[in-house]
Amino acid sequence: MSMESSLRLATTTLWKREMVRFFRQRNRITGSLMNPIVFWLLFGWGLSGSFQGAAVAGRTIGSMEYLFPGTIAMIILFTSIFSNFSLIEDRKEGFLQGVLVSPAPRLAIVLGKVLGGASVAILEALLFLSLPFALGLLTEGAFRLTGWEFLHSLTPLADARVGFWTFLLLLPILVVFSVGLTAMGFRLAWGMDSTAGFHAVMMGFLLPMWLLSGAFFPVDKVPAVMRWLMRANPMTYGVDALRQALQLHEVGLVTGLFGLILPSILTVIFAVAMVWASIRVTTKRSEGSLA
Amino acid sequence: MTDASTAPATPPQAGAAQVATAPAPTPATAPAVETAGLTHRYGERVALAALDLAVQCGEIFGLLGPNGGGKTTLFRVLSTLMAPTGGTARVLGLDVGKDARAIRSRIGVVFQTPSLDKKLKVIENLRYAGHLYGLAGADLDRRIQELLERFRLADRASDLVEKLSGGLQRRVDLARGLLHGPELVLMDEPTTGLDPGARIDLWEHLRALRAGGKMTLLVTTHLMEDAEKCDRLGILDQGKLVGLGAPEALKGQIGGDVITVGTAAPEQLRDRIRERFGGEPAVVDGKVRIERPGGARFIPELLEAFSGEISTVMLGKPTLEDVFTHLTGHRFRTEDEAA
Known part of the structure; x- marks a missing residue:
């Protein structure tokens, strides 16, 4: 069997395994989708009074809307964390060692896991995007945000702004951002043999990274040190790309044409770098503990 | 994988060699496993000290030693999980350092903890494992069916692995290790966690495998009971091979x-x-x-x-325990007291 077909077969089967596992473990949906939603609703409503809305083009962006792209980022991040928890479990419980001694290319281990995790993340993000519509309880802005306003235009709250195109623009960004965050989780989780260690990484590194991504508060209204931290944070650009695609460029990092292109390019670079780092770490044969 | 006829005529080049070329065919007489001066250090600690060992094709070879004696290290080196820090190890005539990928497709590895996904069904585990070895379609289905029947698992095929007993899980894992028809099967402490009935059952399966053809089995164990059942034993203590021979011959030394x-x-x-x-x-x-x-x-x-x-x-x-004591001057420790 050629290298390519063995890579394809192994990647597909490892991806499929991720999907089967996901649909068999309902609690993962709670963890990675419901938690961010609750978070969004509580903070969005809670801050709605104190949030200084940005008035642009005759419209005020409220806290719910501001937090919306960041919530998508949080869903992706949490899904990445969950799927990489299972990487650690695979190592601890033995599944991974069986994969490592098989002739399957190491690349397939990375691709299967990262594409599997990213697929779940995209699926959940899409569920989240459809939520305001399904609930029918949110405002005009929320409809517009979700990219479903082409359906919403059937209602009396019709808004002329594009919906379907928003959605099309959003999808590639979701894919790239999901791949990047899942691969980052993979790189961090590889080599760890306890989920407790990954919990520490999650609380000490991943959550602060999310907080400093512009998901929660804008980059330009913070002290200088923090601003540089935020600008150095690759997640900032993923969140910004989502925000731009959702036509919230009024509160984006850069306005104009570059507003979408620049963060998108940086998000692609981030994803490529993370996948590369993951491939590199898996091809190194260990001299100490189990590879 | 590949055979000699598809191998390129040009000499293999570094880098591409591992992937594209077929290894030279192994002479039938070559040992299944051969190590020369095999050494492995974890920092200061020497886990394998210049080990010379040959396992012949078609035998059940046991690596007997206390925990911490070096057998797990040797197992990891032979299963291509770890590169040794010194000496050479050849598996089926191939170098573990250079030909890891070629070795992987020809050996079956069964770990102490089953390499199964407990959230998946038995059949799913086997199918996915088959895919990792490049098997697919009707050929894979046929092999899976054969193994399910051989290991009396056919009626449990669509059960989740986590619902199976330890003994059944071990059997599924053994089936997984045999899917691709390996020439050599490496097993690390295969009877760990099994009750006496399941142990006897497992050994029956192992002996049937050896009887079936030219398959070689290499088993690590710290249990005398398992060691007794091997054709030949290598006794490992503190990274050294202190004894080698059939169990009866070893006991005859005393x-x-x-x-x-x-x-x-x-x-x-x-x-x-x-x-x-x-x-x-x-x-x-x-x-x-x-x-x-x-x-x-x-x-x-x-x-x-x-x-x-x-x-x-x-x-x-004399028991094998006496043999061990005779050879090393100390008792066989089942706990890793050195660590």
Whole structure:
């Protein structure tokens, strides 16, 4: 069997395994989708009074809307964390060692896991995007945000702004951002043999990274040190790309044409770098503990 | 994978060699496993000290040793999980450092903890594992069916692995390791966590495998009971091969019987027994241990000579544990006391 077909077969089967596992473990949906939603609703409503809305083009962006792209980022991040928890479990419980001694290319281990995790993340993000519509309880802005306003235009709250195109623009960004965050989780989780260690990484590194991504508060209204931290944070650009695609460029990092292109390019670079780092770490044969 | 006819005529180049070329065909007489001066260090600690070992094709070879003796390290090196820090190891005639990928497709590896996804069904586990070995379609289905029947798992095929008992999981894992028809199967402590019935059952399967063809089995164990069932044994202690041979031959090295004497002052008694009867009595674990033929006739003499000092006397045929003690001068520790 050629290298390519063995890579394809192994990647597909490892991806499929991720999907089967996901649909068999309902609690993962709670963890990675419901938690961010609750978070969004509580903070969005809670801050709605104190949030200084940005008035642009005759419209005020409220806290719910501001937090919306960041919530998508949080869903992706949490899904990445969950799927990489299972990487650690695979190592601890033995599944991974069986994969490592098989002739399957190491690349397939990375691709299967990262594409599997990213697929779940995209699926959940899409569920989240459809939520305001399904609930029918949110405002005009929320409809517009979700990219479903082409359906919403059937209602009396019709808004002329594009919906379907928003959605099309959003999808590639979701894919790239999901791949990047899942691969980052993979790189961090590889080599760890306890989920407790990954919990520490999650609380000490991943959550602060999310907080400093512009998901929660804008980059330009913070002290200088923090601003540089935020600008150095690759997640900032993923969140910004989502925000731009959702036509919230009024509160984006850069306005104009570059507003979408620049963060998108940086998000692609981030994803490529993370996948590369993951491939590199898996091809190194260990001299100490189990590879 | 590939055979010699598809191998390129040009000599393999570095980098591409591992992927594109077929390894040279192995002569039928080459050992299944061969190590020369194999050494592995974890920092300062030497786990394998210049090990020379050959496992012949078609045998069940046991690596017997206490935990921490080096057998897990050797297992990892042979299963291509870890590159050794010195010496060479060849598996099926291929170098573990250079030809890892070619080796992987020809060996089956069964770990101490089953390499199964417990959230998946038995059949899913086998199918996915088959895919990792490049098997697919009807061919894979046929092999899976064969193995399910051979291991009497056919009626459990659509059960989740987590619902199976330890013994059944082990059988599924063994089936997983055999899917691609490996020439050599490496098994790390295969009977760990199994009840006596499941142990006997597993050994029946292993012997059937060996009988079936030219398959070679290499089994690590710290259990004498398992070691007894191997064709040949290599005894590992502190990273060194201290004994090699069939279990019966190893036990034959000990002259006749083993007598163990309990006493309050073992060193003194040992010296006095040596003065009086000669031989090489030794103190092991606070007891005096004597190896000699005709133990039953010797004990009355011993008791007569030192009646006041002896509290207990035990007579036994030599076991592998005695062999280990004989070879290393210390007791076989099942706990990793060195760590």
